[in-house]
Amino acid sequence: MKGLKIIVLAKQVPDTRNVGKDAMKANGTVNRGALPAIFNPEDLKALEQALQLKDKYPGTTVTILTMGPGRAADIVREGLFRGADNGYLITDRKFAGSDTLATSYAISLAAKKLAPFDLILCGRQAIDGDTAQVGPQVAEKINIPQVTYAEMIDKVDKGKITIKRRLERGVETVEAPMPLLVTVHGSAPDCRSRNAKFLLKYKHAETWTEKQRDTEDYIKLHEDRPYLDIAEWTVDDLKADETYLGLTGSPTKVKRVFNVVFTAKEAKVLNESDSDIEELMKELIDNHNIG
Amino acid sequence: MNNVIVYCEIEEGSIVDVSLELLTKGKSLADQIGVQLDAIVIGSNLKDIGKEIFSYGVNQLFVADDPKLYPYQTLPHASIVSKIFEEEKPEIALFGATSIGRDLAPRIASALKCGLTADCTSLEIGDHEDKKAKKVYKNLLFQIRPAFGGNIIATIINPETKPQMATVREGVMKKEIYKIGHKGSLVELDLSKYVDEEDFVVKIIERHMEKSKVNIKNSQIIISGGYGVGSSENFNLLFKLAEVLGGEVGGSRAAVDAGYISHERQIGQTGVTVRPKLYIACGISGAVQHRAGMDQSAMIISVNRDPEAPINNIADYAIIGDVAAVLPKMIKYYKKNTK
Numbered sequence: 001m002k003g004l005k006i007i008v009l010a011k012q013v014p015d016t017r018n019v020g021k022d023a024m025k026a027n028g029t030v031n032r033g034a035l036p037a038i039f040n041p042e043d044l045k046a047l048e049q050a051l052q053l054k055d056k057y058p059g060t061t062v063t064i065l066t067m068g069p070g071r072a073a074d075i076v077r078e079g080l081f082r083g084a085d086n087g088y089l090i091t092d093r094k095f096a097g098s099d100t101l102a103t104s105y106a107i108s109l110a111a112k113k114l115a116p117f118d119l120i121l122c123g124r125q126a127i128d129g130d131t132a133q134v135g136p137q138v139a140e141k142i143n144i145p146q147v148t149y150a151e152m153i154d155k156v157d158k159g160k161i162t163i164k165r166r167l168e169r170g171v172e173t174v175e176a177p178m179p180l181l182v183t184v185h186g187s188a189p190d191c192r193s194r195n196a197k198f199l200l201k202y203k204h205a206e207t208w209t210e211k212q213r214d215t216e217d218y219i220k221l222h223e224d225r226p227y228l229d230i231a232e233w234t235v236d237d238l239k240a241d242e243t244y245l246g247l248t249g250s251p252t253k254v255k256r257v258f259n260v261v262f263t264a265k266e267a268k269v270l271n272e273s274d275s276d277i278e279e280l281m282k283e284l285i286d287n288h289n290i291g
Numbered sequence: 292m293n294n295v296i297v298y299c300e301i302e303e304g305s306i307v308d309v310s311l312e313l314l315t316k317g318k319s320l321a322d323q324i325g326v327q328l329d330a331i332v333i334g335s336n337l338k339d340i341g342k343e344i345f346s347y348g349v350n351q352l353f354v355a356d357d358p359k360l361y362p363y364q365t366l367p368h369a370s371i372v373s374k375i376f377e378e379e380k381p382e383i384a385l386f387g388a389t390s391i392g393r394d395l396a397p398r399i400a401s402a403l404k405c406g407l408t409a410d411c412t413s414l415e416i417g418d419h420e421d422k423k424a425k426k427v428y429k430n431l432l433f434q435i436r437p438a439f440g441g442n443i444i445a446t447i448i449n450p451e452t453k454p455q456m457a458t459v460r461e462g463v464m465k466k467e468i469y470k471i472g473h474k475g476s477l478v479e480l481d482l483s484k485y486v487d488e489e490d491f492v493v494k495i496i497e498r499h500m501e502k503s504k505v506n507i508k509n510s511q512i513i514i515s516g517g518y519g520v521g522s523s524e525n526f527n528l529l530f531k532l533a534e535v536l537g538g539e540v541g542g543s544r545a546a547v548d549a550g551y552i553s554h555e556r557q558i559g560q561t562g563v564t565v566r567p568k569l570y571i572a573c574g575i576s577g578a579v580q581h582r583a584g585m586d587q588s589a590m591i592i593s594v595n596r597d598p599e600a601p602i603n604n605i606a607d608y609a610i611i612g613d614v615a616a617v618l619p620k621m622i623k624y625y626k627k628n629t630k
Contacts, residue, residue: 016439104401128439131409133397136365140401145493146365148394162496167390169302170500172362176493251406251452255419255433258444267593267603272612274620280592280608281624289569289590290512290536290625 003059004156004178006050007114009107009122009138010043010064010079012072016127037071039078042123046184048191049153050121051083057156061085063117065110067095067103073207076230080202081194086227088114089207092234094242099250100129104137106245109238111142119161120181124149132183139181147176149185207232294329294351295321296381296454298372299344300391301334301361302500306343308508309387309461314347316414316464317385321348323416324430326382329353331375333368335361341477348469355480359491362498363391366490369398374485376403376454383432384454385414392458400456406449407456408434412463412564412583419448432457437560437583462508462564463587505539505555511568512538515558515585518545519574519595520614526551528618529573535622541565543581559584573614577602594618 014035047062054060064079064087066072076087090110098106111120120139125132132148139146147163151171154162156178165172166185204221206214207230211222222228235242243249270276284290297317299310314330321328327350332340337356344352355371368391376384376399384399386392388410400407413435419428432455434447449455507513514533516526526540533540542552544559558565559581570588575581577593577600585591586605593606594617603609610617 014439099406100397101401101404101406129409130438131397132393133400133407133409136394136397137401140369140398146394146398147493148365149390167500170498172495172499173497174493174495251404251449252408252447253450255446255448257438257446267606267609269598269603270608270610270612272610272617272620274624276610277617277620278624278628280610281621282628284569285625285628 001057001156003057003061004053004118005061005063005116006053006119006121007063007065007111007117008043008047008050008079008084009120009135010047010066010075011040011123011126012037012066012068012075013040013126013128014038037074039075040123040126040128042125042184042186044123044191045186045188046121046123046182047079047082047084048189049150049182049184050119051192053119053153053156054083063087063114065107065114066090067106067110070207070209073210073230077202077205078194080205081199082192083195083198088231088233090233090238091207094235094246097247097250098245099252100131100133100137101251102245102249104134104141105249106238106240107134108138108141109240110233111138113233113238116179118178118180120144120179122181122183124183124185135181135183142179142181144179144181145176146181146183147174148183150182151185151187153182202228204228205230293382294327294379295324295383295385296329296331296376296379297349298384298386298392298395299330299332300363300387300389301332301337301340304336306332306340307387307389307461308466309389309392309459311347311466312461312464313385313387313459314344314349315467315469316459317383318348318469320383320414320416320432324382327351329379329381331355331372333360333363333371335359341475345473345475346468346471348473349475351476351478353478353480355482355485357482362495363395364491364493364495365394365398366493367486368395369402370487370490371480371485373399373402375480381454384456386456386458388458388460396456396458403452403454405452405454405456406447407458408436408447408449409458411436411457411459414457414459419450421450431455437579460564462566505553507539507541507556507558508563508565510539510565512536512571513541513558513565513567513569513585513588514538514571514573515541515543515575516546516552516573516614517543517575517581518549518551519576520546520551521574523551525615528615532571532618532622535625536569538567538569543575543578545578572602572606573618575602576600577605 050062062084066075067090151166152164300307329351331353333355386396415433541558560583564584566587572593591606592608593602
């Protein structure tokens, strides 16, 4: 079998999982600056699935596609360090404020620009929004089928791919034609670590914007080694219709946001003495909370 | 026209709980904006499905009944629902935030280019004034959900696009029959007009569904443990107390990650949402993600060595003490005082 052409959608997200004390400001709002920017965990698992297919089917190429501000180039580099072949950064101020529908429009245009491809892989959802919407919406916009919650991509045979899905109350194995979009579930295996060889090879991989800050030596380096270029795609590069982008292209609007502040309520404080516990249990029984 | 439509999920021939919860909520929203409640059921062997659904106040029930339509597959279901929406032009469309709903709803929202809010915990009707555009929108659906890892609660609206679509988590809304014997009309769909053969390209080869053995969601009393319980052995105390009080045992994500208790018992943002009469939180510090899954409990008792634990802020009773010492005493004095 000839190799596959795989696109991995990856998002840079603030690490919302370990929100420590300094992550909340004194006024109770989220201090985004205190949260490190990371590779969205389930997208990393999608990358691993892509790399496993690459191991299995020689000639397979893995392309990272990410969207975000300039610093999201880190996501492409991280992918290269772990075994991806190349990557693209969709970046433009005009994308700011995009909801999932506007985001999936931009990503679908970029994916079409990378066509033909066999597979688009991405995490089920990103930890900053947990919506799980962008994957299926990209699939709809490209007009290809989707298989969500993949736990394992089993095999590719005669243009069909076999995938095990993890559902709320069970598992399901499906066979689907390609091209196909697959979202990868958190129960899939973790991504391999960075590879020392790739780390050396791609250490200086940069976008055009990043290169502008470099000295002559680096610019020469990039001329000699074109694989170090991370392409940036703007609204113009994607020939995107601006009415479908950013705030204008986003049907959902945030009306208001409440920070979850720990509001103190008067709890009746007891200790572990026999008398306190007996009193409590009597009260619960009398008030029909139990019994 | 301009109705509220609920997509009802089928499992093993019956409607799943979250869909009944949505019908209950959908009826209340429909009444508030003065429209009808409709429902869609897609599956196989659905002859008697109407009886149960109509009692929730459903006016029109759209049924697509064909062996090919069960188990659920994305493309045929998306195609049917999208076409119904194009014909009916609903004001509001609701789906469960389940494996199925979260797979289906975004596909439809993309096809119809309308707004969708995932995993809502509350839905309300309200007006919205866009000051910049000097425009007032009456009777919008306020879609309320936790975001940013549960650290903020956002209210989302879709002022310009219809239907206003939302997925809603299981267990956060009440399930209540509107009227037994309520009559609605059944609309049997002519499948050839709603799906193409090409929609069946993904084949299900094997399917293995496990019946959920534990049912913490419907339990009125929940004894829940966190990392602070310290060991699987100590969790046995929770099971003993649950047995005595007639409740179920749950756990926080930290307790599940530590291997103290199985994943199906996890309560919180990434687990199930519960609203029992009594919630006893043992060795749970009370991270926002956990609280999101239990803070609607009627009464909360916390057992924690740390008097500063955030859980105490939402507790009705805070017992400052060790789980291993407190729980046996609770069992002892419950038994003593009920005799």
